[in-house]
Amino acid sequence: MSMQDFIVAIGVVVNAIPGGLYALTFGFASVPTAAGFIIGAIGCGALGIVAPISFQAETLTLVGTMGRTVQERISMVFLEGAILLIVGLAGMFKALVAFIGPVITNAMMAGVGIILAKVAVEMTVRNPRVGSVSIITAVMSYYLTPNPADKLIYAIISCVAVSSLVSVWLKRHRQVAVAPVRERFVLQKLSFTKNVIRGALGLSALNVGANIAFGNITAQTLAKTEVNLDHLTIISSIADIVSSLFGGAPVQAIISATGAAPHPVAAGVLMMVIMAVILAAGLLVKIGRYVPNESIAGFLLVLGAVVTVPVNASLAFAGGVGSVDTIIGGVAMTVTAIADPFMGMVAGLLVKALISMFGL
Template structure:
């Protein structure tokens, strides 16, 4: 029975990753190179004993996907990765939060929640029927799970909303995803045999561009990573009754993104993971990452992309963006002794679509507001 529970937790979290990886492909990221990030994440958790796994995270994908040019995205991800490794090794994660102020970090995360929700609405505008079914079923499933005390509510929300909206798209509308709509940067061959040259043709190093957009994008991702590691990492660890290893987590997800980014793959990030509730949570997280890495490298998840419309993920984007990111962090801002800094960080992040600018402005208000009677 313990093994079946272990296996179910791993499978559900893998299913959770599939639609988010489809979002990554829709944003222009390659999927096969992303498999490398999962393997490094698994090795990192094995080496450090961290029970918090990393996987595709809609917030990070959406924020980095704002940069439309592939070489700018690569530059931003490399900046974020290198800085994250240095930050984690120097034990600087908590120091930055102390300097910026908890209200500022919460405000930034709430702003990212707004960005994520807007992505869901944009997807729904493009595919109204599919997006509407996804959003309605996601909200209903989330409410039922919460009111009935059903565990792993987020995973069930994702599964139900994506499956039902996709079934309507495939069986009732009798449509298939037009692969021509996938950005050229994200297109890959279906070759899965790694001993064939065609397989490795998808692993071409993309020359990064370090212009102003890339630098600001990289700094934005760093701020989001810090917030995600603290919030999502703490939630996942608490499910297992443990304390998150924040600095190790920062190093692991930063190292994981390096090879993925160089080949045009997507970033992966700390997640709220059901593996923490499984028997042997440490090993469950490692196995989950190994399975995802294998499915990506063999092209299985890429092939599923033709059957999963982008709008099918609108529902869980609303749940994650608004209900799980915006509202809790807004409550954190209002409960803080210096809420003004958080409110300004929220507004600036949402308006500029850049978490770094939001944190900088919020920090300035936090440090200087008392001088002008603002806080």
């Protein structure tokens, strides 16, 4: 391991901290989440996976908005982990991806981008000053950063830092509501209501797309290698199961700069170990007392409206206006944005089946 590996790992840790703060706003406990990062470090190190796991804005946004209580949210994460663990262990991931198809997968991701942007707007309406500063800072940082690989990193760091300082100056910041009793390893009571099952299916559909997109970008684009998506799915699923059992947040595949490090596997493992130490020490909760929930609004808007929607929609609608793929993708994206990724996937598959049945 080189000094460059260490520097890159620290950079990704800095990028992950705002995501952790975002998780706290939905009631997830930080200390138990350390177990998820440890599992990720062991799994990626043992299997040679270059794509690490961490806090993922898309998953956090979906589970946070679909789950009405903390119990529902951790139950959704647990059930999603169980579902995808079976898929990964059975080696079904490639078959599942082929069955869904790239058009529906990209359309679902575009729909999730709309959800992210919607949450950013809602945050800004709730706290106009902090939310507006966050959005302006994130947009400026994104477009002024010359290196494409650094754009999202600088966007999230700058918008959280600047909007938090403005919040303190205005004396309007609110402490993150974290119950101290939950910041330890205590088994949580799970529930499996209709809403939990629906949310778990939505999370599963989302993370099928996220593992394909984020896992392959980190591996193929940055590390110039391949990634076993079944192994990545197994690691993130076990991490989610263990973390949620104790009230922790989901940790999923991300686009990680560690893929570009001289030793990408070692850099990714180091990043996850450092995050585990920060979480286990309770440092994230202390930071959260001074960072308003709405400070991440800018990053969510940029990630959703500027990055996720244009990139994935262009891939989903590559067939052009009026084509069969465009019709299928349009339905999948719209239903995902209105309901959830699982419903979007089902809607897209139904339209695809109907078109095939009638030979259109």
